Amino acid sequence: MSTTAPAASPATSGRQGLPTAEQSAALRRRNQGRSRVRSVVFHVISLAVVAVILYPAVWMFVSTLKPSSEIIGSVSIIPTDPSLANFTKALAGIAGVSFWQFFLNSLLLAVGSVVGITLSCSVSAYAFARIDFPGRGLFFTLMIGTLLLPFHVVIIPQYIVFNQLGLVGTYVPLLIGKFLAAEAFFVFLMVQFMRNLPRELDEAARIDGAGHVRIFTAIMLPLMKPALVTSSIFAFIWSWNDFFGPLIYLSSPDTFPLPLALRLFVDQTTVSDYGAQMAMAVLALLPVLLFFLVFQRYLVQGVATQGLKG
Amino acid sequence: MRRRRKAAETRAGYAFLAPWLLGFVLLTAGPMIASLYLAFTNYNLFTSPEWVGIENFQRLFQDPNYIQAWRVTALYALIGTPLKLVSALAVAMLLNNSRRGQGFYRSAFYAPSLIGASVSIAIVWKAMFIDNGIVDRAGQTLGLPAGGWVGDPGRTLPMLILLTIWQFGAPMVIFLAGLKQIPTELYEAASVDGAGPVRKFLRITLPMLSPVLFFNLLLETIHAFQIFASAFIISSGTGGPARSTLFYTLYLYFRGFRDFQMGYASAMAWVLVLVVGAISFVMFRTQNRWVHYSGESK
Numbered sequence: 049m050s051t052t053a054p055a056a057s058p059a060t061s062g063r064q065g066l067p068t069a070e071q072s073a074a075l076r077r078r079n080q081g082r083s084r085v086r087s088v089v090f091h092v093i094s095l096a097v098v099a100v101i102l103y104p105a106v107w108m109f110v111s112t113l114k115p116s117s118e119i120i121g122s123v124s125i126i127p128t129d130p131s132l133a134n135f136t137k138a139l140a141g142i143a144g145v146s147f148w149q150f151f152l153n154s155l156l157l158a159v160g161s162v163v164g165i166t167l168s169c170s171v172s173a174y175a176f177a178r179i180d181f182p183g184r185g186l187f188f189t190l191m192i193g194t195l196l197l198p199f200h201v202v203i204i205p206q207y208i209v210f211n212q213l214g215l216v217g218t219y220v221p222l223l224i225g226k227f228l229a230a231e232a233f234f235v236f237l238m239v240q241f242m243r244n245l246p247r248e249l250d251e252a253a254r255i256d257g258a259g260h261v262r263i264f265t266a267i268m269l270p271l272m273k274p275a276l277v278t279s280s281i282f283a284f285i286w287s288w289n290d291f292f293g294p295l296i297y298l299s300s301p302d303t304f305p306l307p308l309a310l311r312l313f314v315d316q317t318t319v320s321d322y323g324a325q326m327a328m329a330v331l332a333l334l335p336v337l338l339f340f341l342v343f344q345r346y347l348v349q350g351v352a353t354q355g356l357k358g
Numbered sequence: 359m360r361r362r363r364k365a366a367e368t369r370a371g372y373a374f375l376a377p378w379l380l381g382f383v384l385l386t387a388g389p390m391i392a393s394l395y396l397a398f399t400n401y402n403l404f405t406s407p408e409w410v411g412i413e414n415f416q417r418l419f420q421d422p423n424y425i426q427a428w429r430v431t432a433l434y435a436l437i438g439t440p441l442k443l444v445s446a447l448a449v450a451m452l453l454n455n456s457r458r459g460q461g462f463y464r465s466a467f468y469a470p471s472l473i474g475a476s477v478s479i480a481i482v483w484k485a486m487f488i489d490n491g492i493v494d495r496a497g498q499t500l501g502l503p504a505g506g507w508v509g510d511p512g513r514t515l516p517m518l519i520l521l522t523i524w525q526f527g528a529p530m531v532i533f534l535a536g537l538k539q540i541p542t543e544l545y546e547a548a549s550v551d552g553a554g555p556v557r558k559f560l561r562i563t564l565p566m567l568s569p570v571l572f573f574n575l576l577l578e579t580i581h582a583f584q585i586f587a588s589a590f591i592i593s594s595g596t597g598g599p600a601r602s603t604l605f606y607t608l609y610l611y612f613r614g615f616r617d618f619q620m621g622y623a624s625a626m627a628w629v630l631v632l633v634v635g636a637i638s639f640v641m642f643r644t645q646n647r648w649v650h651y652s653g654e655s656k
């Protein structure tokens with residue numbers, strides 16, 4: 049969109065009068081040359097930043113193929129004797145629970161989060177964006193307020209209540225908030241998206257006699273697809289990475305999602321087996337990395353629009 | 359007729375808002391009131407809460423661990439957040455052109471923001487910074503003293519700050535979107551007037567970007583107060599060595615969910631809410647001094 053404005057030097061272009069054809073050709077040539085140099089400089093710097101940024105990730109991947117002694121002792125990025133032994137150890141799991149059980153637990157929590165968040169947040173966002181009722185402004189302010197609220201202030205009473213209800217150790221405390229639109233980020237994202245959809249659509253539908261339920265399901269939801277996709281991907285990844293929630297609510301290893309399993313794995317491999325730890329870390333991260341590779345455009349756009357409309 | 363229509367709208371509004379309303383009452387407002395009450399009690403989950411007045415708050419500020427938790431968290435937020443935002447802005451400006459590869463770089467730089475807070479990355483970070491690990495060896499060739507960062511109380515905070523800077527991608531994407539909104543005519547006009555890159559940055563880029571800067575600063579500061587998984591994993595769940603990674607969240611977790619001092623932990627939570635609230639308030643109040651909103655972009 050915005051090219052770096054070719055800095056026409058005042059000496060050649062002159063503020064009064066247009067430059068002659070000869071002058072402008074020379075200027076163009078000079079700018080072209082300069083732009084090529086700039087392009088090279090841009091790529092050199094960018095690639096250097098990429099190298100620094102991606103180094104830990106690359107290092108993590110190659111480390112899975114090395115024995116632990118070589119991970120710590122050697123600086124070489126290429127393994128001397130690559131082997132998949134670390135993955136065998138990682139897939140065996142920990143505490144009598146196989147890796148796939150942890151994987152399944154994570155999947156269950158993540159899919160539950162996605163379903164809950166898309167349902168509850170889209171419905172609530174519709175109320176904020178399209179229905180006029182008393183109290184809407186106040187509730188909207190409160191909803192934005194919860195974006196800034198540190199979660200610590202609600203976590204203790206929540207824990208106490210779930211404990212008294214006998215739900216600690218189940219997935220209910222981890223999922224109920226997703227079904228009750230408790231993550232304001234998603235509500236906000238969807239409200240902003242819906243506000244940009246043309247009003248004429250629902251007005252026309254209303255004249256035709258459609259109620260809010262019809263308008264929401266038949267008009268809004270299909271148009272909201274990009275916002276729903278972005279939300280779903282974020283909901284999946286955040287649930288997949290969540291550590292604090294499972295840490296306080298779950299205690300039995302066979303219910304652990306991957307982050308907790310990883311922590312257990314690190315704690316129980318007494319002589320730090322970095323190779324196996326890396327392998328498990330990579331396996332735990334794979335779905336997130338795949339999601340990222342496939343959907344990176346949605347993710348980056350989601351962040352950009354969410355930020356701008358603030 | 360009109361009134362009936364209005365009542366129907368109100369009913370529909372509340373019906374559609376029901377999930378959020380229920381969640382707000384049950385999971386936010388209710389618990390907040392409960393935690394305010396608990397902050398004035400001693401409560402261990404097993405016996406009923408015992409009212410102690412402001413004792414918890416008095417004890418907080420005599421608790422050396424609590425003071426330490428604030429010290430670590432404040433240092434982390436004060437140093438980490440600006441460094442992260444400066445890197446984010448610098449890279450966003452680098453990428454703000456229509457050269458080829460821009461999309462690739464943007465995605466590559468954003469990736470760490472998605473995975474940075476995960477346990478996997480905390481494990482990788484720990485292995486990289488451990489004694490005789492890859493960073494230690496690289497550091498030695500640059501003349502840094504030998505020894506791992508993980509076990510050195512003086513170097514754990516820098517290690518975690520590096521981890522947060524590494525995740526500059528999210529604010530960068532927001533900066534980039536903001537940069538694209540700045541009309542190029544402004545820069546062209548400034549060029550004609552003979553302004554150099556520094557003048558252009560100070561007079562055009564920064565003011566035009568200030569709403570986005572404000573947003574990023576607020577969000578990243580609040581995020582910084584909530585660091586947990588990486589500190590927990592890197593210190594093996596101890597907040598060590600020598601309490602050097604005893605972040606606010608970690609200490610709250612220890613008090614509340616390990617020692618079951620729910621009253622004490624609630625008092626901690628409320629002090630944090632007040633501090634974060636005060637920071638947000640000050641930022642919003644001083645906004646008109648440095649945040650420049652043009653037209654209807656707000």
